[in-house]
Amino acid sequence: MNSRGSSAAAAPEREHALRRVMGTPALVVFGLAYMVPLTVFTTYGLVTTLTEGHLPAAYVVTLAAMMFTALSYAFLVRVIPSAGSAYSFTQRIFGGHAGFVTGWTLMLDYLLLPLINYLLIGLYLNAQFPSVPMWVFTVAAIALVTVLNIVGISVVRNANLVLVGMQIVFVAVFIVLTAGSISTGQSLLAPFFSPDLRLGLILSGSAILCLSFLGFDAVSTMSEEAKDPRRTVPRAVLLTTLIGGVMFILVSWVAHLAFPDWQEFTDPDAAAVEIMNSLGGNVMAAFFLAAYIAGCVGSAMASQASVSRIMFAMGRDGVIPRSVFGRVSERFRSPVGAILVVSAVSLLALVLDLGTVASVISFGALFAFSLVNLGAIKHFLIDHGRRSGRDLLKYGLVPAVGFLLTVWLWFSLSASAFTVGSIWLVIGVAYLVVLTRGFRRPPPSVDLDEKTVSPATSSA
Numbered sequence: 395m396n397s398r399g400s401s402a403a404a405a406p407e408r409e410h411a412l413r414r415v416m417g418t419p420a421l422v423v424f425g426l427a428y429m430v431p432l433t434v435f436t437t438y439g440l441v442t443t444l445t446e447g448h449l450p451a452a453y454v455v456t457l458a459a460m461m462f463t464a465l466s467y468a469f470l471v472r473v474i475p476s477a478g479s480a481y482s483f484t485q486r487i488f489g490g491h492a493g494f495v496t497g498w499t500l501m502l503d504y505l506l507l508p509l510i511n512y513l514l515i516g517l518y519l520n521a522q523f524p525s526v527p528m529w530v531f532t533v534a535a536i537a538l539v540t541v542l543n544i545v546g547i548s549v550v551r552n553a554n555l556v557l558v559g560m561q562i563v564f565v566a567v568f569i570v571l572t573a574g575s576i577s578t579g580q581s582l583l584a585p586f587f588s589p590d591l592r593l594g595l596i597l598s599g600s601a602i603l604c605l606s607f608l609g610f611d612a613v614s615t616m617s618e619e620a621k622d623p624r625r626t627v628p629r630a631v632l633l634t635t636l637i638g639g640v641m642f643i644l645v646s647w648v649a650h651l652a653f654p655d656w657q658e659f660t661d662p663d664a665a666a667v668e669i670m671n672s673l674g675g676n677v678m679a680a681f682f683l684a685a686y687i688a689g690c691v692g693s694a695m696a697s698q699a700s701v702s703r704i705m706f707a708m709g710r711d712g713v714i715p716r717s718v719f720g721r722v723s724e725r726f727r728s729p730v731g732a733i734l735v736v737s738a739v740s741l742l743a744l745v746l747d748l749g750t751v752a753s754v755i756s757f758g759a760l761f762a763f764s765l766v767n768l769g770a771i772k773h774f775l776i777d778h779g780r781r782s783g784r785d786l787l788k789y790g791l792v793p794a795v796g797f798l799l800t801v802w803l804w805f806s807l808s809a810s811a812f813t814v815g816s817i818w819l820v821i822g823v824a825y826l827v828v829l830t831r832g833f834r835r836p837p838p839s840v841d842l843d844e845k846t847v848s849p850a851t852s853s854a
Contacts, residue, residue, distance in 0.1 A: 418626040418633070421613050423558050425634030428696035429609035430689040431561040434645045435682075436514075437602060439656075439665025442646075445599040446592065447656045450585040450647040452599035457639030459600065459803070460607040462796030463763045464635040466770040468628035469789065471614050473773070475623035479615040480762035481704055485711075487769040487777070490837040491826065496762050497708050498822030502815060503758035504701035505739050507608070510751045511694035512536055512743040515687055522683060532743050539694045540737040543702065544723070544730055557692035564685035565645055571673045572648040585650040601806040605756050606642060610635045611763075612700040619703075698740075702732035713829070713837050757815025760804040767797035 416424065430436075434453075442449045470483045480500055485493025516532035581588075610631045617623040620630075649669055650656070659665045666686075670679040706729035709719025718731040774780045774789035807815075830837055 416616060416620045416626075418629050421616060421620055421626060421630035422633050422637065424616060424696055424699075425609035425613040425630060426638055427558050427609075427689075427692035428612040428700065429606060429634070429638045430693040431558065431565060431638070431641050431645075432682075432686050432689045433606050433693075434642045434649075435666035435669075435686065437606075438646065438649065438669075439659050439662030441599040441602055442650070442656045442665065443659070443662050444602070445595050446590065447650065447654070448585060448588070448591055448596055449599065449650060450643050451587065451591065452596050452603055453639065453643045453646055454586065455596060455600040456603040456607065457635070457643065459796075459799040460604065460610070460635055460639065461632075462792055463767060463800055464607075464610045464631050466767045466793045466796050467610060467614050468631045469770050469793075470766065470773065471617060471627045471631065472624050475617040475620075475627060479611055479617075479700075479704060479707075480766050481707060483769050484762075484765050487773050488765070490711075490713075491830070491833070492765070494708075494713055494826050494829075494837050495819070495822060496765050497704060497713070498825075499758040499815070499819055500762040501701065501704065501758065502818045503608070503755055503762075504697060504704060505736065506751050506755045507697035508539070508694045508701070508736060509740045509743045509746070510748070510755060511690040511697065512740055513746070513748050513751060515690045515694075516743065517748065518683060518687060518690075529744050533741075535691065535694065536737055536740050536743075539691065539698055540733060542695055543698050543733045544728055545726055557688045557695075560688045561685050561692075564681060565641065567681070568645070568673070569648050571678070572652040575673060576651045582651070584654070585647050598806070601803050603642075604803050605759070607635060607638060608759055609638055609696075611759065612696055615700045615703045698733065698736050701736050702729050705729070705732035705735065711837070754811045754814040756807060757804075757811055757818070760800050760807070761815075761819075763800040764797055764804065767793040767800060771797075 438449065441452060445452050474482050474486050481493055481497035484496040512532050512535050515535045516528040519531040520526065520528035613630045613634050614627060617627050620626050652673060653665075653669045656665075659668060666682065667679055670682045674681075705714065705719045706722070708714050709716050709721075709729075709732065712720070714720075718735065719729065721731060722728060723730045770789055770793035774785065780789060826837065827833065
């Protein structure tokens with residue numbers, strides 16, 4: 395009798411429980427896979443041209459800006475270690491309505507991130523093998539990543555280790571080859587500073603590059619699958635941001651030294667191919683393609699895993715249908731419904747173009763980043779009254795700088811990105827009005843403390 399009762403009581407908890415298998419190294423690898431170490435070459439020609447040959451300087455500015463927001467994430471994840479990331483933070487700090495709006499806008503970013511990777515896979519492989527239609531590569535990539543995510547986060551973790559490792563090997567080879575091509579009279583500091591440097595151009599380039607750092611937010615979505623999340627996740631958030639930023643700066647720096655005449659790019663969008671051909675011919679170009687595609691697959695896996703966890707957290711709260719999004723597979727312990735919905739949305743890669751997707755992908759992220767920075771200030775200084783000199787510096791100044799920087803980047807988006815993002819936001823608010831009957835009742839919510847969903851709790 396008691397045994398049956400215990401089993402029945404444990405069933406709902408197992409239904410909402412994710413498997414804790416990720417330590418700090420695995421979380422950092424997950425975040426780096428999400429960032430894609432070789433993503434520096436995606437916008438290399440564009441931002442190098444925009445900054446007039448000062449891409450590494452723009453990365454330095456971006457890294458500095460993102461570290462402030464990463465610190466706010468690290469502060470909050472220690473007290474709110476839940477799968478919903480910025481959604482969970484704002485829900486707890488500002489209430490259910492703000493949490494919904496944050497989650498809704500952030501979904502725009504996360505839903506498009508897997509899609510843009512599938513687009514890149516199709517474009518690059520179709521260019522290499524033109525006899526095979528682009529849609530074949532795109533659909534195959536969606537199917538592969540979907541299966542891996544359904545099987546479970548352990549498979550994603552192990553696959554990411556291989557894919558990130560392949561990119562790091564390429565980076566090492568690239569740096570070695572570059573070292574032999576640097577002319578003796580070349581200034582090593584010119585990519586960071588030169589007499590003709592223009593700060594306005596550096597800041598414009600920095601605004602574009604901020605999307606390269608979304609891996610730290612992805613790490614925070616894995617709080618319910620992390621071992622000892624109050625310790626491991628904050629460390630992984632900061633390490634992912636720092637390691638990724640240093641790698642971006644290093645690769646862009648040596649690339650500039652190898653090909654300093656940025657004005658001679660035949661096509662800025664294909665500048666990476668020109669650099670690889672100049673360094674090692676067709677062999678190096680083929681190695682680059684293999685490593686880049688591996689990076690896209692790794693990023694697609696990580697981004698699909700992250701958005702499915704955000705939708706899982708919202709579904710578990712009843713903000714979106716719980717029957718589809720708020721349950722995990724009994725066999726695989728993964729949110730299958732959310733994963734399949736993300737895969738269905740990713741099929742839009744068959745009809746959308748890369749420019750359209752890229753122009754709106756940052757709207758939701760920067761909106762959420764701004765609220766997370768404000769949330770850190772409210773949670774520690776206002777709600778908990780921590781106002782010592784050290785607290786004012788740590789929980790006041792740092793998040794305030796992060797907020798100002800992310801708002802500046804948000805308003806630096808293109809008009810088209812702002813229009814599409816605003817339409818998405820209006821649709822979300824309209825749905826919230828219906829859901830809450832004109833804000834007369836709060837949106838449905840549950841306790842998101844990890845103790846209510848931890849497998850360890852249910853087994854105890």
